[in-house]
Amino acid sequence: MxxxxxxxxxxxxxxxxxxxxxxxxxxxxxxxxxxxxxxxxxxxxxxxxxxxxxxxxxxxxxxxxxxxxxxxxxxxxxxxxxxxxxxxxxxxxxxxxxxxxxxxxxxxxxxxxxxxxxxxxxxxxxxxxxxxxxxxxxxxxxxxxxxxxxxxxxxxxxxxxxxxxxxxxxxxxxxxxxxxxxxxxxxxxxxxxxxxxxxxxxxxxxxxxxxASFNRPNLYYEVRPKSRQVYADLYREIRQHGQDSGIVYCLSRREVNEISARLQADGISALPYHAGMSDSARTLNQERFIRDDVQVMVATVAFGMGIDKPDVRFVIHYNLPRNIEGYYQESGRAGRDGEPSKCLLFFSTKDIHTIEWLIERKADPETGNPLENEQRIARQQLRQVIDYAESTVCRRTVQLGYFGETFAGDCGGCDNCCHPKPVEDWTIPAQKLLSCVARCQERYGMSYVIDVLRGSKNKKVLQRRHDQLSTYGIGKDKTVDQWRLLGRTLLHQGLVTETTDGYPVLKLNELSWEVLRHQRSVFVPVPVAPTQDRPNARREEAEALFQQLRELRKELADQQSVPPYVIFADSSLKLMAQQQPQTMVEFAKISGVGKRKLEQYGQQFTAAIRTHRQEQGLPVVSEADAAELEVQPSTLKLSNTVLATFQLYKQGKSLTEITDERELKASTISIHLEDLIEAGHIEEIEALVECDRKQTIVEIIDRIGPISLTKIREQLGNNYSYEEIRLVRAWWQRQQ
Incomplete structure (x- = not known):
């Protein structure tokens, strides 16, 4: 033409x-x-x-x-x-x-x-x-x-x-x-x-x-369980990308503000973006991101629609997205130029409850009545996202299948394909499930079918007389989670279908009947439970490392002509053997390791621990990686509430002023400050405890030790508060 x-x-x-x-x-x-x-x-x-x-x-x-x-x-x-x-x-x-x-x-x-x-x-x-x-x-x-x-x-x-x-x-x-x-x-x-x-x-x-095909072969997809130290995981992930541009998506405006502030404080160029900001502020932040004036945009889903920035190298979802379609588009803002890019999703059940709460709040803005149709659709979409996150099959198979596109799997570009789980033959359980779908006349969803399989006494099951079906109770040998795993796998592999009108009902198809006729086998990737070493083996390995550390301690003590316990107490060596810190940041957390001892002995002891782990075939942080990790800010292990206290301290506020402004108990604020002192963020405490009172407390601790706040206070009298004793004790321990 x-x-x-x-x-x-x-x-x-x-x-x-x-x-x-x-x-x-x-x-x-x-x-x-x-x-x-x-x-x-x-x-x-x-x-x-x-x-x-x-x-x-x-x-x-x-x-x-x-x-x-x-x-x-x-x-x-x-x-x-x-x-x-x-x-x-x-x-x-x-x-x-x-x-x-x-x-x-x-x-x-x-x-x-x-x-x-x-x-x-x-x-x-x-x-x-x-x-x-x-x-x-x-x-x-x-x-x-x-x-x-x-x-x-x-x-x-x-x-x-x-x-x-x-x-x-x-x-x-x-x-x-x-x-x-x-x-x-x-x-x-x-x-x-x-x-x-x-x-x-x-x-x-x-x-x-x-x-067009929905497949984006240049994108690597990964779902990672959200740990208690998820911010630390996020920070390290961003650091691994160097100066590459990236987007971090959060569910709430509060999280956007908190995460962007923490990244800024930890040396990463980041800006927030959410609907609660003014139009001018959002526009300015977006322009700065597009022009590479800032590395990371932390945002709610209000950000990104149609953004023409081709070189976004990573997209991280700090929370579970609300639906697969939204996740596909949001993660798809990575690698628009066709270059390799990463899409990481942190997954936790807590996010599920948050989204469910948001769904319940969907209401007509004029009448305030619940939008039941939208709620029903949203619930089904949420369940599909959970299935994606928990899936053990190729991520692309699930994503593309959602849009009606068939994908054979084994993409080589997702965590499930690059680190596959062991596969088991679950053909017989699959036949049981599909047979139950058929005997329930293809009128119910997965949860109900599982109830029938497991012989539930659920009122609806009994009212419908499904306790009289031949498939009733034949699945008691598997847990609900195992049946759900099988059901998700059947859906992802196209061996059963599900209606998408907000009422998720299982339907049989031609492939379903092939399974039922013994013409097709069903293999299910089964998650591997974390391997647990035998307790005796762990104890033996820790004991061997303890002896090696004792030898190192003796060598250092002889060089300095001091008793070995002056270097470290046995209790500290035992903790080192159990926790096996490989970096200075980790080593500083061992009880008995103060600032001075960290500087004097940290490099030698962490090197000895890494050598031991290498000999045992355990994962080892290389010296180069260890050096990189040392520059990581120690705020990684601090909670947002502790950091909020730290910000007020840096403004020069006293313990009483911080307590009043945060509307928390003095004991709570003192614990926050204790954490900050132990982490090395607060080196001098004269702004918190008067110099002469601090000296008096130090003299008592020198005499009776730091073990008991109560015993220290008994020596000092009621004119001294537990809060100031706690702060001085933390400072004293950092000096050891």
Whole structure:
């Protein structure tokens, strides 16, 4: 198809020539050319291309080649400004109209639109539906013509999508007003149900439909259990990426503020982004991120829609996302340039409860009544995310299967494929489960089927007389979690299907019957329980290390002509043998290791411990890695509430002032300060305890030891508080 046959009078001999002229590319990406050809034939479009797949070009190039103005409906001011700036740099006649410009600028741009100087106009849906703006479009149609309406982020139209926006539903009014103007719907994520809903809501007429593969082979996916030290895990993960750009997604604004502040305090260039900030603050932070003025953006899902930053090397979800569709798009902001990038999800059950609470709060803003349909959909979407996080099969199989795309697995680009779990033959249990689905007449979800299999006395099971089914109670040999693992695996492998209308009901398919007829086996990757060394073996290994450390202590003591216990007490050596600290940061946490002894002996003892572990075949932190870890800030192990106390201390506030401002007990604040002293953040305590009182307490501790606060206070009398004794004792121990 030649360009001249589509656009008479064009200066270009081919679409490739036009592509090169406007955008500098020599050839189209997969799928772009047929979409553009359909647009040039003035067809409606339904285009689904993954993030980084080049969907913007599918409406931008036709907009430049067709006569008239193409109106692009974009959901975010920052997004439209970013895209228009990129186009203008390429000398492409594009502009936007939104609340960020003054009246004079708006009038000038409207004048340019009337004169035909502008080919691409970006607007938000709210402005588009304003009657005065529609009158403006009437005049544009009369003077220069309307080429098309391009609805970007079209998944916002559908209540089944992950980012439903009610104002998008009204876009059908524009189709009805300009019946002859083509409408393009474009999105990075949409299931079959969402695609059909978009087509219906926008009243697309026999649209050209293009659905690209959702697979992003350059992305590595990993799900990691959220530990108690999740911030430390997050920090180390970011440090491993050097100066690469990345995004950290959090569920709440509070977490965004806390995490961004902690990263800043720990030397990582990070900024927050959430809906509670002003428009100007959000815009400034986003621009700084896009321009590489800042390395990490910590954000809620309010950030990122359509962000044209190609070199995001990692996306970390600090909390569980609400649905797979949203997770796919958010994680997909990594590696838009096709270069290898990482997508890491921290998973904990606590996040599940948070999302469930948010779902329960979904209500009509006018009536306050619960939006039961939206809640039902959200619950099913949450369960699908949990299944993804807990899955032991290829991550891509689950993701792509959600969008209706079949993937064989073994992608080589996810944790489950790179570190596979052992596989067991669970064909017989699978036959039991599928048979139970059939005998329940394919009318119930997984939880109910498991109840029947395990012989539950659930009231509903008994009322429906399912206790009389032949499959009732035949699955008592497996736990609920094991049956759920099997059920998820069957779903991910396509061996059973599930309805997606908010009521997740299991349905048999052809592959299900192959399993039931013994024509297909079912293999389930089974998570490996952490291996536990035999207690005796652990004790023997610790004892061997203890003896090696005693020898090192003796050698150092002889060099200094002092008794060995002056170097370290046996109790400290035993802790070293048990905990096996490999870095100075870890070694400093051993009881009996103060600042002075850390400086004197830390390197020698940690080196001895690493050598021992290497001989035993245990994981070892190399000397280079250990040196890298030493520069990590010790705030990693401190909680947010302790850090809040630390901030007030650094402002010069006293113990009483901190207690009053934080509205906590003095004993609680003193414990916070004790932690900070022990971690080395507070070296001098004169601002907390008067010098002469500190000296008196020190003299008592020197005489009777630091073991008991009560005994120290008995020696001092009631004029001394437990709080100040606690602080002095912590300071004293750091000096040893």
């Amino acid at each position: 030649t360009l001249s046959s589509i656009a008479p009078g064009s200066d270009f001999k081919s679409l490739e020539e036009a592509l090169k002229h406007y955008f500098g590319y020599d050839q189209f990406r997969v799928g772009q050319r047929p979409v553009i050809e359909a647009a040039l034939q003035r067809q409606d479009l339904m285009v689904v291309m993954p993030t980084g797949g080049g969907k913007s070009l599918c409406f931008q190039l036709p907009g430049l080649l067709l006569p008239g103005l193409t109106v692009v409906i974009s959901p975010l001011i920052a997004l439209m400004q970013d895209q228009v700036t990129t186009l203008q740099v390429n000398d492409i006649p594009a502009t936007f109209l939104n609340s960020s410009i003054d009246a004079a600028t708006a009038r000038q741009r409207i004048s340019e639109i009337y004169s035909g100087k502008i080919k691409l106009l970006y607007v938000a849906p709210e402005r588009l539906l304003n009657e005065s703006f529609l009158n403006l479009l009437d005049q544009v149609q009369a003077q220069v013509g309307l080429a098309a309406f391009a609805v970007d982020e079209a998944h916002c139209v559908s209540e089944w999508g992950h980012d439903f926006r009610p104002e998008y539903r009204r876009l059908a009014e524009v189709r009805q007003r300009y019946t002859q103007v083509p409408v393009y719907a474009l999105t990075a994520t949409a299931t079959e149900r969402v695609r059909q809903d978009i087509i219906q809501q926008l009243q697309l007429r026999q649209p050209f439909v293009h659905v």
